[in-house]
Amino acid sequence: MFPLRPSDANRLLASRDQEGPSQHKPMASALESKNSSGAIPIEVYLYRIEPFRSSSETTPLPFPYHFTDLAPGRLADLQTRFPQLHNQIRTIVQTHGLLSLGVSATQRLKPGYPGGDPQPMIRINARSPGAHDIQRWHTARQAVQDYLAAGQTHDMSVEIVDPEKAMVRSIFPLPPSDFFIQAFEAVSFTIMTTLRQAMGTNWTSYCLFKVGMTAGRANYCVFVTVQPRTVANWQRIQQRLAEIINTEIERSRPHLVGLVQTAFAPGGMSLGTGRGQQQPLASPTDDDKERFTGGRSHVQNLDGHPKIGTSIGVIDSAGGGTLGGFFGLKVGATIHRGFLTNHHVLAPDPEIDALFENVNRWGIRYTTAVEHPAKTMVQYFAQADVDATQKNLRFSLNTNAEHLQRLEEEIDQRTAKGMEVPENWLAQIRNLRQDTSTIQGLQQAASLFPQVIGHTIVSSGKAMRDENVPEFIGWAFVSVDDQNLDLRTANKLPHRWEFRQDTPDTYIPGVNYTPGIPVTAFSHFGSLVKGNWYFKTGRSTDFSCGLCHGTEVVVNWTSTRSILQSNGELGPPRENN
Numbered sequence: 001m002f003p004l005r006p007s008d009a010n011r012l013l014a015s016r017d018q019e020g021p022s023q024h025k026p027m028a029s030a031l032e033s034k035n036s037s038g039a040i041p042i043e044v045y046l047y048r049i050e051p052f053r054s055s056s057e058t059t060p061l062p063f064p065y066h067f068t069d070l071a072p073g074r075l076a077d078l079q080t081r082f083p084q085l086h087n088q089i090r091t092i093v094q095t096h097g098l099l100s101l102g103v104s105a106t107q108r109l110k111p112g113y114p115g116g117d118p119q120p121m122i123r124i125n126a127r128s129p130g131a132h133d134i135q136r137w138h139t140a141r142q143a144v145q146d147y148l149a150a151g152q153t154h155d156m157s158v159e160i161v162d163p164e165k166a167m168v169r170s171i172f173p174l175p176p177s178d179f180f181i182q183a184f185e186a187v188s189f190t191i192m193t194t195l196r197q198a199m200g201t202n203w204t205s206y207c208l209f210k211v212g213m214t215a216g217r218a219n220y221c222v223f224v225t226v227q228p229r230t231v232a233n234w235q236r237i238q239q240r241l242a243e244i245i246n247t248e249i250e251r252s253r254p255h256l257v258g259l260v261q262t263a264f265a266p267g268g269m270s271l272g273t274g275r276g277q278q279q280p281l282a283s284p285t286d287d288d289k290e291r292f293t294g295g296r297s298h299v300q301n302l303d304g305h306p307k308i309g310t311s312i313g314v315i316d317s318a319g320g321g322t323l324g325g326f327f328g329l330k331v332g333a334t335i336h337r338g339f340l341t342n343h344h345v346l347a348p349d350p351e352i353d354a355l356f357e358n359v360n361r362w363g364i365r366y367t368t369a370v371e372h373p374a375k376t377m378v379q380y381f382a383q384a385d386v387d388a389t390q391k392n393l394r395f396s397l398n399t400n401a402e403h404l405q406r407l408e409e410e411i412d413q414r415t416a417k418g419m420e421v422p423e424n425w426l427a428q429i430r431n432l433r434q435d436t437s438t439i440q441g442l443q444q445a446a447s448l449f450p451q452v453i454g455h456t457i458v459s460s461g462k463a464m465r466d467e468n469v470p471e472f473i474g475w476a477f478v479s480v481d482d483q484n485l486d487l488r489t490a491n492k493l494p495h496r497w498e499f500r501q502d503t504p505d506t507y508i509p510g511v512n513y514t515p516g517i518p519v520t521a522f523s524h525f526g527s528l529v530k531g532n533w534y535f536k537t538g539r540s541t542d543f544s545c546g547l548c549h550g551t552e553v554v555v556n557w558t559s560t561r562s563i564l565q566s567n568g569e570l571g572p573p574r575e576n577n
């Protein structure tokens with residue numbers, strides 16, 4: 001059929017209202033019933049317990065997911081079929097008693113997630129002006145589907161959602177002294193046993209947090225992540241976990257029983273189809289690879305002096321990691337100047353170099369690295385970041401040139417007409433030329449990177465901190481070969497003002513190491529201490545700090561899972577990750 005005229009759409013709506021919901025296309029499926037009991041996939045469960053979302057998809061993707069523009073040809077075809085698309089859909093939604101907040105024709109996608117390939121979608125943001133009735137949302141959504149079908153459009157899914165209420169959740173840590181942490185830790189093993197019995201190896205982690213829209217409105221919650229597509233009886237698991245935690249709470253504080261909830265979310269890097277079965281994730285698209293492997297510009301760090309938190313990489317490898325703190329490593333009478341980083345960042349590829357076929361498991365021995373330094377050479381920055389830095393500078397230079405050209409043309413036109421040239425225009429010209437000169441200097445500096453900074457002389461591999469404690473350590477020490485490089489003041493950290501969660505009305509400055517103050521010898525890796533503040537700085541995260549709330553996140557690690565590697569390909573994780 002051809003596009004509906006407004007009168008056609010109104011007749012369609014009127015006929016639907018006369019027929020009543022029972023005459024619409026079938027809506028009595030288990031998914032539409034919002035019945036969350038029984039053994040169902042995690043995605044279906046999350047959809048069924050969500051009262052502010054109606055989707056036409058058989059297995060709606062869990063929040064969050066991304067949106068991209070429709071392909072130009074697809075968008076043009078849609079506009080041809082439905083000249084008044086947005087207005088008609090708003091009319092349909094409002095006819096069913098909902099307040100339309102916006103309509104968009106888009107593509108939804110969730111890269112790397114099962115079923116997360118791009119899917120054309122009509123997304124409608126709406127709100128119930130009165131008493132909320134999810135069935136009314138289903139009916140409105142079905143009417144939109146009928147409208148699209150009447151125009152011979154069957155490949156677009158339809159979703160109506162309240163963006164302010166639908167699954168808007170954040171996770172907040174608890175203060176170390178919180179009573180519920182003690183109760184959770186007392187029953188943590190029992191929780192693990194319950195999850196294993198219910199879903200085999202398909203659970204991925206759990207911990208106690210506060211979960212909610214804001215910190216002030218968040219509730220205590222045992223937050224459990226599971227493999228995508230895991231099938232389980234979620235209501236039964238939720239009831240069992242509530243019994244476990246409430247029994248423990250009742251021992252000492254019965255008045256607090258019922259305050260801890262349970263929430264589930266899909267997480268992990270492989271596809272769990274239920275009862276421990278697993279299969280690889282869908283391959284990432286080229287766009288996914290570009291997004292995940294894109295470098296980070298280091299224009300501000302082109303003085304040639306390495307800094308904590310910037311990137312390093314292995315020669316002939318695009319990916320990289322974070323340069324850690326600078327230290328001295330004493331081996332006998334020899335003192336090596338260098339820095340720490342993660343082992344997996346610099347570990348040679350055992351498939352390429354047979355000499356290091358076990359390096360990911362056992363690390364790099366000091367003697368081997370000294371004998372074969374060329375096999376562990378480290379550069380500053382990582383190649384991906386060098387490329388990003390140069391791209392950033394080219395963009396800035398081109399932007400300046402375009403702005404400068406426009407200003408000069410406008411000045412020439414005013415001069416030709418005998419008009420006065422504003423002084424601020426001339427000032428802009430001077431500033432742009434000066435800025436262009438600065439950028440050109442930075443380009444020259446960037447052309448000197450990457451620089452070989454040193455080589456890995458020892459690393460942990462998959463090291464156990466203690467044979468009785470299942471805690472893996474993955475570190476590497478890089479010896480800086482350039483003796484002229486001054487590392488004495490390199491451990492100065494970024495200065496930031498951070499919000500203190502325990503005292504909301506005050507702020508504290510970020511940590512700074514003052515050069516010249518003696519530093520305690522670093523001889524081992526310590527544990528995080530409950531109640532202490534910690535900071536970190538990283539290539540991708542920059543500087544951040546926070547309070548250790550003292551509750552360990554229990555993680556179920558299996559060797560069959562895959563991660564997105566730095567080259568954008570899915571593959572097995574390295575042993576020490």
